[in-house]
Each structure stands twice: as C-alpha cells, then as structure tokens.
Amino acid sequence: MKYILTNLVSLAALSGVQGHAVMQSPVPRGTGPKQEELCGKLVTAVLERDLAGPIENAMNAVDSSYKCNAYLCRGYQYEDNVDNVHAVKAGDVLTFHIDLVAGHHPGYANVSVVDLASNTVIGELVSWDNWPDSTSGPPRNDTDFKVTIPNTLSTACDEGGKCAIQWYWWSISNSQTYESCLDFYVE
Structure with missing residues (x-):
C-alpha cells in the first residue's frame, strides 16, 4: 500500500495536479536561463513543474544559488521575456483570462501595476x-x-523592463501565493 500511495503522490506531482491558478491570456512572463541563473536550478525546476502552483512550493527548494525574488513575478526575469513585451496606450483595455485549476482555497486577489526596480505597486487596476468568487x-x-x-x-512605465501588470492571489486558507506578470510599456 505504501508503494502505491508513494507512486500516486509522485504521479500527481508530475501531472501538475497540485496547481491552482495562472494567467493564461495575455501570455504572461515565463521561465528562462536568466531565471535559472538568479533563482537556482532547484527553485526554477519547481516553478516550471507546476506553472499554476503556489510560490511557497519553490521556497522549499531554496539553496545557496538562490539570488532572486520569487515573490516578484514568480522569479521570472524580464531578460527571458523581452520578446513578449506589450506596447499599450493610456486608455487601452486589456482582456485577461485566469486559468483556475483548483479554486477551493478562498482568499483575495488583485491586478496591479508593479514598479519592477522597487517591487512596489504603483497602480491597482x-x-x-x-477570490475565487464561487457566486x-x-x-x-x-x-x-x-x-x-x-x-x-x-x-513611470515608458519603456520595457520598468513595469509589469501583476495578477496576484493570496489564499488565506492555506497561506499560499500565486502570481503571473505581463510585461508592458506605455507608448
């Protein structure tokens, strides 16, 4: 029985069952070599294994190679995403879709503009x-x-790499953080 349970847990981890939510549209920032360099191979591997999973799972893999902030855009780096920067104008309306994989952990969520240099919110959208609102x-x-x-x-956001739109969900019931970022600049 122990063997079967261990294999089921391993299979669940590999299949992404532990995932919860992630921005699906527009296409958010993703992983890459700069993230691996700054966050380390172990943290990057955990984040890659479950794109919709909580950041806290990766924090359990932190070692001496960890030199990033996984709580800023999941540690995904602008340098790995320069081909996915959206040019927008003031007044533009962007449509978002969040893939809610498992929503049984209530909490609160927001979409904000984050100054990437200081990791501060400069505008809540x-x-x-x-969240998630079952009604x-x-x-x-x-x-x-x-x-x-x-x-x-x-x-503040007149060129790529200065700002990101960050979708953020804090699940109160299990103390877990979920984030996705969209790089943009205002023309």
Whole structure:
C-alpha cells in the first residue's frame, strides 16, 4: 500500500495536479536561463513543474544559488521575456483570462501595476476581496475580466523592463501565493 500511495503522490506531482491558478491570456512572463541563473536550478525546476502552483512550493527548494525574488513575478526575469513585451496606450483595455485549476482555497486577489526596480505597486487596476468568487458568472468576472491602462503610467512605465501588470492571489486558507506578470510599456 505504501508503494502505491508513494507512486500516486509522485504521479500527481508530475501531472501538475497540485496547481491552482495562472494567467493564461495575455501570455504572461515565463521561465528562462536568466531565471535559472538568479533563482537556482532547484527553485526554477519547481516553478516550471507546476506553472499554476503556489510560490511557497519553490521556497522549499531554496539553496545557496538562490539570488532572486520569487515573490516578484514568480522569479521570472524580464531578460527571458523581452520578446513578449506589450506596447499599450493610456486608455487601452486589456482582456485577461485566469486559468483556475483548483479554486477551493478562498482568499483575495488583485491586478496591479508593479514598479519592477522597487517591487512596489504603483497602480491597482482591479481587486477582489473574495477570490475565487464561487457566486461569479457565468461569465465569471473574477477569471475573465478587463482592465484599463490609466493615464498616470505614461512616465513611470515608458519603456520595457520598468513595469509589469501583476495578477496576484493570496489564499488565506492555506497561506499560499500565486502570481503571473505581463510585461508592458506605455507608448
């Protein structure tokens, strides 16, 4: 029985069953060689294994090679994503879809503009006090939503690598963090 249980747990880990939620559209930042260099092979491997999983799973793999902040865009680095930077204008409306793999962990969520150099929120675009909201939809307004690019970002986010739109979910019931980032600049 122990052998069967161990194999089932291993199979669940490999298949991504432990995943919870991730931005699916627009295509968010992803992993790459710069992330592996800064975050280390072990942390990067855990984050790659479950793209929708909590960041805390990767923190259990931290070793001496960890020199990044996995709580900023999951440790995914701008340098690995320069071909996926979105040019936007103030007033543009972006449509998002969050793939909710497992939503039985209530918490709160938001979509904010983050200054990447200081890891500070410089603009909140939308937030939910109760996420995922089991009473939403269809269509759901917590996994499918729109945000408007504010006029106030034109100076702070005028070139790629300065800002990202970050979808963030904190699951209160199990103390887990989920994030996805979209690199952009305001034309």
